Amino acid sequence: MVLGLGTGSTAAFAVDRIGQLLKEGKLKNIVAVPTSIRTYEQAKSLGIPLATLDEQPNLDLAIDGADEVDPALNVVKGRGGALLREKMVELASKKFVCIVDESKLVDGLGGSKDAMPVEVVQFCWKYNLERLQALPELAGCKAKLRMNGEKPYVTDNSNYIVDLYFDTPIKDSHAASKAILALVGVVDHGLFLDMVDVVIIAGSTGIEVKQK
Numbered sequence: 001m002v003l004g005l006g007t008g009s010t011a012a013f014a015v016d017r018i019g020q021l022l023k024e025g026k027l028k029n030i031v032a033v034p035t036s037i038r039t040y041e042q043a044k045s046l047g048i049p050l051a052t053l054d055e056q057p058n059l060d061l062a063i064d065g066a067d068e069v070d071p072a073l074n075v076v077k078g079r080g081g082a083l084l085r086e087k088m089v090e091l092a093s094k095k096f097v098c099i100v101d102e103s104k105l106v107d108g109l110g111g112s113k114d115a116m117p118v119e120v121v122q123f124c125w126k127y128n129l130e131r132l133q134a135l136p137e138l139a140g141c142k143a144k145l146r147m148n149g150e151k152p153y154v155t156d157n158s159n160y161i162v163d164l165y166f167d168t169p170i171k172d173s174h175a176a177s178k179a180i181l182a183l184v185g186v187v188d189h190g191l192f193l194d195m196v197d198v199v200i201i202a203g204s205t206g207i208e209v210k211q212k
């Protein structure tokens with residue numbers, strides 16, 4: 001089985017568990033594609049056999065966390081900065097499972113009032129930040145360059161991140177996705193639309209599974 005390994009505090013639990021099952025001999029014949037340098041290092045330290053997307057372009061299953069999940073199982077991802085590699089790996093997977101706690105559930109994407117990330121090239125990032133903020137499809141959003149202390153945050157792909165903040169949920173996330181991707185210099189965004197097959201939600205009353 002070819003497995004996609006997500007990034008973030010929730011996905012890290014899944015990676016640990018996969019490592020443990022391998023060690024106990026309860027999981028065999030897997031090779032995993034990590035979605036960030038962080039996850040690569042974690043998986044390597046656990047002895048999980050690893051490959052790149054170049055070597056294993058057809059995945060069976062990807063497991064990852066999410067920042068927001070809407071009722072149609074569309075999600076926002078990338079508050080940990082790994083959105084681009086996550087999207088590449090997860091789109092290449094036959095099945096994509098998101099693992100979240102109930103705090104991630106929203107009525108509409110952008111609704112948590114926290115960041116919706118957009119990965120942009122470093123070149124003239126301000127130009128793209130202003131163009132993102134002016135898109136009618138993102139009406140009223142506030143855009144901020146993500147920082148790491150005094151310096152801009154740099155992704156695993158050597159790009160910057162512009163975080164978008166909304167007062168109300170995005171009206172049409174498909175239209176927003178299209179408009180964002182049409183800007184030259186934007187690499188990708190954290191809207192993962194029509195990608196998730198199953199969401200496993202941990203809540204105060206137990207586990208709930210939602211699927212398409």
Ligand SMILES: O=C[C@H](O)[C@H](O)[C@H](O)COP(=O)(O)O
Pocket residue numbers: 006007008009010011064065066067076077078079080081082083086
């Ligand atoms: O870039 C980070 C990823 O998209 C994470 O999957 C997402 O931010 C959720 O992370 P966490 O499980 O830490 O809330």
